[in-house]
Amino acid sequence: MKNLLIISPYFPPVNAADMQRVRTSIPYFAEGNWNAEIVVVDECYTDMNMDNLLSLSVPDAIKVHKVKAFRKAWTSKFGLGSIAIRSLWFYQKKVDRLLESKHYDLIYFSTTQFPVCILGPHWKKKYRVPYVIDMQDPWHSDYYRDKAKRPPKYWFSYRLNKYLEPLAMEQVSGLISVSESYIKDLKARYPVLEQVPSATITFGAFDPDMVIAEQYKGRFRKLLDDRYTNIVYTGRGGTDMHAAISAVFKVLKRGIDENKTGYDRLKFYFIGTSYAPAGQGKPSIMPLARIYGVDKQVTELTDRINYYHSLNTLLQADALFIPGSDDPGYSASKIYPYLLTQKKILAIFNRESPAISILKEHGVDHVYDYQRVQDADIDAFLSDVSAGHHMVQQQNAAAVNKYSARALTLSQCRFFDRLFPCG
Known part of the structure; x- marks a missing residue:
C-alpha cells in the first residue's frame, strides 16, 4: 500500500465547499491501496x-x-486574508518534518486555496516526492477581466494568481479536474503540461451524508413556509447565474399574470448565496426577482447555513432548482446532494457545463442549457410542481453507482497508480 499525503487547508469541522472532495473520498482511499493522511489548517485560524x-x-x-496560520487580524492590515497565504510558512515547516520522518509516495493538493500548491516544487525537489493538483476551480482565470462587476480585491488576486500558477505547474506530476475545460485551458497556457498525466473526475454522491442528515434533523431551524409550494436552491449566488435564473423568473411571472393554477403559491428559495460573514452578505438574486416582478415569490437568505442544515432543507422542499453559471467550465459539484434527495429537479446550465450530461445520465427530466431552453420546458416543470405531479425522481441505477463517492475515489486511486508504472 502506498502512502498519500493530502494538502487541504479546510477540513471538518470547517464548512467549506472545497474540502468536500477530500471529505467524501477519504473513507475509500484504503480500498484503492492508498494509505491517506491529511494536513489541514487548525480551524481556530479560520x-x-x-x-x-x-x-x-x-x-x-x-x-x-494540523498546522497554524498567521492571524487574519494581523495579515488583513496588509490585504492578505487568504488562509493559503497565512498558512504557507507553517505548511512548509510541518510537511518538511513529515517527509523527513516517513516515506510518502505522493502529495495531493485538493483545495481551491491554490497558493499552497507552490510548495509542491519545493517538496518534489528536496524530497523527490511527486505531487498532483486537483483543479476544483480555475486558479488563474480571465473570466472577470471584461466584467463590469468583479470580486473584491480582484486586481491583486488576478496578478498574484498569474504569478503563482506557473510556479506550481512547471513541476506538477499530474492533474485532476472536475471539468475537462480547466485542464484544456492549463495545457493551452503551459505546453509542458501536454506530457503530464491528467484526468477529469467529478465529485461524488456520498450516501452516509443522508444518514447523518436524517439522524440530526431535529437540530435545524425550518426555513421553508408550508403555506407555499417550495422550490429550493442552496449555494452561492452571483450575477453569473442570472442568465439561468432569468429564464425561470420570466416564465413564473407570465404564469402568475395568466392566473395559471398554483403559480401564485410557488415560492423559490435561494439559501446561502453569499460567502460574506453572517449578516453582511449582499443579495444577488432578489434584485433580479424585482426586475421580473416576482419578488413576492422569491426569498433569498444570504447567510451560509451548515451543510446538514442544507441537506435537510433540500429534503423538506417540494422540488429543487439548480442554476448554473454562465462560465462554460462550471461543474456544480453541488448536484450530488440534490440527486441524493431523489426530489424533482429543474437544472439550467451553460450548454458546455459537464453537469448537464451527468444529470441526464441519472435520468433527471428537466435539464437544459440557458442558451436554448424553451419557455414551454420551464412551464412544464412549474405546472407539474404546482399540481404535485411526479415529485419523486427515479434515477438510473448505473449512473448512481458510477458517480458515487466510492467509485470516483477509486478512479482517483487508479490515476495515482498511473504515476508509478513500475509498481
Whole structure:
C-alpha cells in the first residue's frame, strides 16, 4: 500500500465547499491501496462557518495533521486574508518534518486555496516526492477581466494568481479536474503540461451524508413556509447565474399574470448565496426577482447555513432548482446532494457545463442549457410542481453507482497508480 499525503487547508469541522472532495473520498482511499493522511489548517485560524456534524463522516483511523496560520487580524492590515497565504510558512515547516520522518509516495493538493500548491516544487525537489493538483476551480482565470462587476480585491488576486500558477505547474506530476475545460485551458497556457498525466473526475454522491442528515434533523431551524409550494436552491449566488435564473423568473411571472393554477403559491428559495460573514452578505438574486416582478415569490437568505442544515432543507422542499453559471467550465459539484434527495429537479446550465450530461445520465427530466431552453420546458416543470405531479425522481441505477463517492475515489486511486508504472 502506498502512502498519500493530502494538502487541504479546510477540513471538518470547517464548512467549506472545497474540502468536500477530500471529505467524501477519504473513507475509500484504503480500498484503492492508498494509505491517506491529511494536513489541514487548525480551524481556530479560520472565520469560516463550522459544522461539527461533518466530522462524523471522517473515519477515526484517518491521521489528520494540523498546522497554524498567521492571524487574519494581523495579515488583513496588509490585504492578505487568504488562509493559503497565512498558512504557507507553517505548511512548509510541518510537511518538511513529515517527509523527513516517513516515506510518502505522493502529495495531493485538493483545495481551491491554490497558493499552497507552490510548495509542491519545493517538496518534489528536496524530497523527490511527486505531487498532483486537483483543479476544483480555475486558479488563474480571465473570466472577470471584461466584467463590469468583479470580486473584491480582484486586481491583486488576478496578478498574484498569474504569478503563482506557473510556479506550481512547471513541476506538477499530474492533474485532476472536475471539468475537462480547466485542464484544456492549463495545457493551452503551459505546453509542458501536454506530457503530464491528467484526468477529469467529478465529485461524488456520498450516501452516509443522508444518514447523518436524517439522524440530526431535529437540530435545524425550518426555513421553508408550508403555506407555499417550495422550490429550493442552496449555494452561492452571483450575477453569473442570472442568465439561468432569468429564464425561470420570466416564465413564473407570465404564469402568475395568466392566473395559471398554483403559480401564485410557488415560492423559490435561494439559501446561502453569499460567502460574506453572517449578516453582511449582499443579495444577488432578489434584485433580479424585482426586475421580473416576482419578488413576492422569491426569498433569498444570504447567510451560509451548515451543510446538514442544507441537506435537510433540500429534503423538506417540494422540488429543487439548480442554476448554473454562465462560465462554460462550471461543474456544480453541488448536484450530488440534490440527486441524493431523489426530489424533482429543474437544472439550467451553460450548454458546455459537464453537469448537464451527468444529470441526464441519472435520468433527471428537466435539464437544459440557458442558451436554448424553451419557455414551454420551464412551464412544464412549474405546472407539474404546482399540481404535485411526479415529485419523486427515479434515477438510473448505473449512473448512481458510477458517480458515487466510492467509485470516483477509486478512479482517483487508479490515476495515482498511473504515476508509478513500475509498481
